[in-house]
Every structure is written in structure tokens, then in C-alpha cells.
Amino acid sequence: MASFTPFSLLFLLLLQYPFLSLSSNSEGNALHALRSRLSDPNNVLQSWDPTLVNPCTWFHVTCNSNNQVIRLDLGNSNISGILGPELGQLHHLQYLELYRNELSGKIPEELGKLKNLISMDLYGNKLEGRIPKSFGKLKSLKFLRLNDNKLSGTIPRELTHLKNLKVL
Template sequence: MGPLSLLSFVLPILLFVSPSLSTNSEGNALHALRTKLSDPTNVLQSWDPTLVNPCTWFHVTCDRNNHVIRLDLGNSNISGTLGSELGELKHLQFLELYSNNFGGKIPKELGDLKNLVSMDLYGNKFEGGIPKSFAKLKSLRFLRLNDNKLTGSIPRELTKLSNLKVFDVSNNNLCGTIPIDGPFGSFPMESFENNRLNGPELQGLVPYDFGC
């Protein structure tokens, strides 16, 4: 078989295989996440790494190209920590992990999920600060981090998220002042209550994180 004939034979195979290869990397990322979690009610029992892609798993939604676009694990009695592997879900639009027992820090790699529209991490035990990398999530409309154990200040970088419609960090242990630029001018004060925050920043003054 000559070089051209071989190429014409191999190329269609590569074109056929490549979509499953990309989604399999997403499946690998999700399985890596599963290994870190405690799942007493077997919510994740369908997450079988031997399958071609994760689109047949429960609580996972894919688009027509078999890319993971939604992860729904809200109120599933799951505990454990999140790792950098979630940053591999490049097509993810909805990350729903609310009302569980997740702990540890929120991975900065979540800021790599450029297509993310909604991130619900509320009602867990996350600690540490809000990652500044979230400022890269230009499509983000809903960010709910309330009812955790987050500390530090609200990153000023988040004021660049022009599409952000809902932002809730109530019932944490955040400190400093509340930004007023960008979308933060429209969020109700209830979104910030029960923290150690010192109220909105004053117009024209350099923000100062009192007590942080």
C-alpha cells in the first residue's frame, strides 16, 4: 500500500476516533474526581471508567458532540475534596455541587471552565479563599458560594464578570469590603450577609480590606 493509499485509509479512522478520545479525557477527569469522594448512597455507581465516554453516566449531561456540559450532584450526600481534574471539563456549562459535604479549598482550575454559565457550590464546607481565577469565567451568570466556610476578601477581579446576574456569598467568614464596580452594583446586600464584611466600598476611594 502506497503512502497516499495508507493516508486515505488511516485519516477517516482518526476522524472517527477523535471525538471519543476527547470525551474519554473528560471521563478520566470525572473518574479521578470520584476516587477522592465518599459516596455512601452510591450516587456515582454508574461512573464506569471502562466505557467509551461518560455520557451514559447518571448525573452527567453531554451535548451532541459527546462533550460533558452539565454535572448535577446537588444534594447527594457526597463528601470529599475537589481537585484540578475538574478543569479538564472544558465544555462544562453547569456545575451543580450544592448541599453536600465537600470540604477543602475550591480549586483555582475551575477558572479554566470558560463556558461555565452557572456554578452552585453552596451548602458545603469549602474553606480558604474565593479563587481569583474565577475572573476568567466571562460567560458566568450565576455564582452561589453561600453557606460554606470561606475566608479572605472578595476578589476585586470578579468585578470584570459583566454577565454575572446572581452572586451569593452569604453565611461564610469573608472579610474586607464589598466591591461596587461592574455587576456588584446590582447585587442585594442579602448576598453578603453573615460574614465579617465591612460594607460596600465608598465611591472613589481605594478599597481597603479591614481585618483580612
């Protein structure tokens, strides 16, 4: 049986730490990637520091007791830019509040990966293109507000399978 000195145990822990850090901060990495796509003239995102262990101390981010991001509340924040696929990595997200900003571009298909999402408020932006069919996978979704954008096309048939959807 091998014996370890305190130094060798510390060395082994330090070798593993970067991997633990990366996995525990995946939500922070996703939010920081979003931050890099946005223009923020009022500095509402100034607390978003990617070097922290997790984003639970950031303004406009709410976490549960397990330090998992459950709410992103940037409604009426005067931010602009495009939404990226990284938002789909926020697997525990329940509320996505991005209403009344200057967001443009297409709505990412990856938002359809947010299985715990209860409410998605993207209204009052400049989003364009179609509503992603992947939204049909959001079985927990109750509120989907996309009005006052530049969306085109029909509402995807897949949304008719959302039994909990109360507001569209």
C-alpha cells in the same frame, strides 16, 4: 505506492485506537479522578464506569450532541471529599451543581478554566479558603453561589469584570 492488506490496515487502526480513546475520554478520565476523591455512601456515582467511551451515559452527567459534558449535577447527593484540579478539564461544562453536600477543602483554581460555565453552585458545603481569583476569567458566568461554606477573605476584585454575573 504502497498497498495495504486488510490485516495491515486493521493493525494500523488498532495502533491508533488507544490514542483516540484517550483523547475522546478525557472528560471521563477527569470525572473518574473526581470520583476517586469522593465518598459516596448512597452510591449515586455507581454508573460512573471509566471503561466506557465517554461519560454521557453516566447518571448526573449531561452531554451535548457532540458527547461533550455540559452539566454535572450532584447537588444534594450526600457526597463528601475534596474537589480536585481535574474539574478544570471539563472545557465544555456550563453547569456545575455540587450544592448541599459535605465537600471540604479549597476550591480549585482550575475551575477558572471553565470558560463556558454559566452557573456554579457550591453552596451548602464545608469548603474553606479564598474564592479563587481565576474565577475572574469565567466571562460566561451568570450565577455563582458559594454561600454556607467556610470561606474566608474578601471577594476577589477580578469578579467585578464579569459583566454577565447576575447572582453572587
